[in-house]
Amino acid sequence: MASDSSSTPPTSEDCDAEAHEFLRQLNLDSLCKIASAKRHGVPCTPGGNIIGEHNVVQELAFKDGTVWLARIPRPDACFQLDESTLSYAAVLRYLKKHTDIPVPTVFGYAAASDPGNTLGVGYILMEKLPGRKMPSLDSDEHGDQDYTPPPKHVHWARKVHQQLTDITIDLGQ
Structure with missing residues (x-):
């Protein structure tokens, strides 16, 4: 009896391949243009990235030495992408305003469905906190x-x- 491949859960290799393909298709030039506009035109280039279980974190390096992070939910690993992005940004902003918890400053964000989102996927632009x-x-x-x-x-x-x-x-x- 043949097994139904559609019911087979994806392997970690499948997920890794999907994540790398998603990262390859990201328009990093567009992401840098968005970030640069938030910094009044300071030029930006993409740096390293980390592929997590639910998000890609892309480093954005500005010409003046400032580094931001872009948190981008992976469509293959995140349920309700828009809600997740907007909720996470709101929580970070709330914690920053009302607590002393060290959370990154949010500089900008957009859901994938936002009409003005030129990146085409949801993202949060945030401060890179020190640490290791x-x-x-x-x-x-x-x-x-x-x-x-x-x-x-x-x-x-x-x-x-x-x-x-x-x-x-x-x-x-």
């Missing part, structure tokens, strides 16, 4: 069940947990 990727503390990633993370990694994890506690308290007030 937290190292993994997971023994499975290191292939050793007896793995003990270095003390500085444990210290960083405690610091992040304390910051998350502070954010949770701030949200509760």
Whole structure:
């Protein structure tokens, strides 16, 4: 009996291929024109990018050294693209205005369905916050069940947990 391929869930390779194809089709020149217009004409070029599970994050580097991020929901991985984009932008703006939680400043956003959106997909243009990727503390990633993370990694994890506690308290007030 033949299996129905339409009922087979996509593999991670399928999702990666779709994400890379989506990124390849993005009009980065148009994205830079939009960002440049938000900065009163300061020229912009696309930098590196990260393909996440639900979004592509595209770095935008301006001639004066300023760097912004464009958060673009992946159509293959995000339900209700327009609502997701608009909701996320609204939450960031609300948190920035009403809390001390360190969230990026939103400089501009548009839903894919917005008539004036020349990019054709939803996006949020935002400040790039300082920071770095937290190292993994997971023994499975290191292939050793007896793995003990270095003390500085444990210290960083405690610091992040304390910051998350502070954010949770701030949200509760």
